[in-house]
Every structure is written in C-alpha cells, then in structure tokens.
Amino acid sequence: MGARDPARLTAARLAPALLVVVALFGGAIAGAVRTSVSPLAGGVSLDAWRELLEDPAFSESLLLTARVAFLSTLVSVLLAVVLAGALRRRGTLIRALATMPVPVPHLLAAAVAVLWLAPGGLAERIVGGLPVELIRDRQGLGIVLVYVYKETPFLMLLLLAAMGRSLSEREEAAAMLGAGPWQRLRWVIWPTIRGPLMVGTIVVLAFVVGAFEVPLAVGPNQPTMLAAYAFEATQGDVIAGEQVAAATLVLTTVIAVALAAVAVRFARTAEGA
C-alpha cells in the first residue's frame, strides 16, 4: 500500500468499523426514541412516558434492576479480585480452567441454575432443603447467582491478563526496597489492575442492567427486570405496548450509559486523589 497520505489511510481503515457501529447504534436509539413518542394517531405524544412513570410495577422493576445489577457486580468484582490474586502464580492450565464459564451462554447458565436450585432440584435433594428460595424469587437472587457465575471468570480473565510476569518483578523490586505487603498492594498491584477492573466493572454493570433472557428464565414474575418489563408490555396492548416498551428500553440504555459515565468519572477522581 503506497501510504502517500498516512492520515487519510488511517481514517479509511477505521471508517468501516466506526460506520457500522454508529449507524446501527444510532439507528437503534433513534428508532426506540421515535417509537416511544409516536402514537398510532400520528403526531408526537409523551403518553407512553407518562404511563410508564406512573406505573407502580415500573418503579418496582427499576428498583429490582438496580438492586440486582449492583449486587451482581459487587460480588463478581470482589470474588474476581480474590481469585485472581490466589491464582496468578498458578500454572497456565489452572488459569485456563478457572476461566471456563466465560464462553458458556448466559441462557445455558440459567438452565443449569434451574436444574440445581429450583424447588425439588438437585441441590435440595442432596442437602434436603435450601434455606432461601433462589429461582423465581422476588429478590432476583437467581439472576444474581447466574451473573456471578458468568462474570467472575470474565473479570478474572481481565485481571490475570493485566497481572503479567512484570507485576511479580515489580513487586519483588518493591519488596527489596522495603515495601510491606500493604504498601505493595497499594502502590504496585492496585495501579496495575485498576484500569482493566474499571472497564470490566462497567461492562458487567451494563450487562446486568440490560439482562433479558436470564430474568425470563430464573427471575421473578413480579416484579421483572427492565428489559423483561418491556417485553411484557409488547405482549399486552399491541400499539400502546410497543410505545411503553420503547420508552422502557430507551431508559434502560440511558441508565447503562450513565452508570458507565459515572464509573469513568469516579475512577478519574480516584486517580487524581
């Protein structure tokens, strides 16, 4: 390739991928917003949004989504940090085994959860009764469990990739300069894992906020997670339902993006401090 104009060549190479994302992402948001404000009679109306915000089931759905998203993310992050720390000096085979759930589809993890944890499931048969309800429970603990099983290895993979051989070397160097375990954690390990941990946390949080098939499989019937709430709206009134569903999904996307922005902001502040 005769790179006579490198800047133009770079732009041409990036353009197809950027165009695909911008067109499909932009089209999706524009389509959902448009549907949410377009009643069948024509014109523009905010009826669907008003209906949505006045529906007590929607507030419950929002609350459930927030609770499940924070709980799943928090538990996954803590577990991933502990496990990555424990496994980082292990052989590559053990680390590969530990990240096995990553390619397993979410729906499949949900099916396994039902098999083991539902009333009358295998866990109950083995231990003779579970202390808490975990499948289709009102708190959404089944959803949390499925996401923790799926996302802990995902976060661990990111952390282990960041903790390469160079980390051990820098840790040894710090130890030789007299840094204790706590100081090594604060000044050597934490700066290394902070970046990937933040990216991973944002992705997991957004995943759970938009969770759809997992709540359909193991979530409570009432209240439902936001995406499932939208789906149920489409199953009711054909036209008004579409509008309410669109409004719900726009809001779900806004929440996911806003949480990501807050997380980035938070990480920047922590960096500056």
Next chain:
Amino acid sequence: MPDRRPSRLVAAAVAAAFAVPLGALVVRAFADAWRAPGLVPQRFGLRGFDIAFGGARAAEALTISLVVAVAATSLALLVGWPAARVLGERRLRHPAPVFLILALPLLVPPYAAGFGLSEWFIRLGLSGTIPGLVLVHLLFVLPYVIVVLLSGFGPQVTSLEEMAQTYGAGPGHRFARVTLPSVAPTLGAAALLGFLVSWSQYGSSLAVGAGRPMLPLVMLPFVNTDPQTAAAFALLFLLPAVAALLVATRLARSPL
C-alpha cells in the same frame, strides 16, 4: 516465586467446580424420568431429544443460528481487520474516542438495540430475514472481534512485512505468506469469540427475528416447563463453547 502447593489438586478442584454443574445437564438430557427425591434418574431415554430435535422447526433454528453466526463473524472480521490494525499498531495519537465509539455496543442492552432497529428493518424489508439478523448481531460481535484482533498486530508483524517487501514480495504474496500466518492465532481466537457472541444472542434475535426460530429462542420456553428437553437443547447449545475451551486449554498448555 513459583507456588509449590499441589497444583494438580487445585486444577482438579477448579475443573470440578465448573464441570459438575454442567455434568448434571448431560444426565438430565438422557433422563426420561427423574423425580424428587431421587439422586439418580428412575428411567433413561431419548424423549428430550425427540421433542427438541424431532420437528422441522429445530432443524431450521439450528441452521439459522449457524448461518447467522458464521456470516456475522466473517463480516465482523472483514470490517474489523483494518480498524484493529490501526489500533494495534498504535497509529492514532488519541485513540480513546475511537475505542469509546467501538465499545458503545457493549453498553446497550441487546433487546433494546434489536427493538430500536426492528421498525427500520420492517421498512427496509430486513425484518425476519437472515441479513437483518446478521446486521443486528454484527453490532455486538464487532467490538469483541476488534479487541482480540488488535492484540495480534504490532511492530513485530510490521517489521516482518517490511522485510518481505524488501525482498520483493507483492502485496498479495505478503498478505498470504507473512501477515496471515503471523496473526493466525489471534485471528482464530477472534473468530471463535465472535461466533460465540452471535451464537448466544437472545434479545436482539427475538426483536428483529419476527418469529424466526433460533437456538436460544426455541430453548428458553422449555427451561421452566420441560427440563429434559431444555437440557437436550443445552447440550447442542454448549458445543461451540466446548470447542472454545479445548482450543484455549491447548493454547495454555503449549504457548505459541
């Protein structure tokens, strides 16, 4: 400082924590009767497979899932390759905005993206078609493919290409004999991950599929009503992930 605790024991424990829950799925798929409180099935049989794969709809679901996953992955590799090259070779002074745009699909719920696109797709005649499904999957496959691919590019590949050029290799020859072999492992990993992302898509497929069957879509209703049939579907659904694991474990055993 290598850890000297018994590695085999840890490996076995980690593998068991993963394999035992999934193993129950295999037993469940072949258990015609497995009532509580029995810890082993009362009767084995193929009822689940008959229901899951007896009809024409299951064959259609499998075909559509496969075709869409292969097409979306191929398209993502084609579109993502040049972008991954630019990012992997660090040719941008400010790559953050580009990364941010490419990561946007990770933040949008798949059902929301599919729902928002569905009305445009109806107007364009793409609703319920394979190209429509491929397009919506492409949005979610592309970021993963680019992130994996870019790790394969860098100064080592560029310098090999320059050497080939010095020796008079043309662009086509250079690509086939130098570039492709040197990025082959990452290309394989990107293709595998892209396939899995498309293969697992639920919400986006439901929203633009207009009732076309795909593997996860036909599986979900059985999860709570007929666990045996759900398990039969699940085994097929799991196959590509198992392939991914075998490749990953082999790579871990013999680093390139």
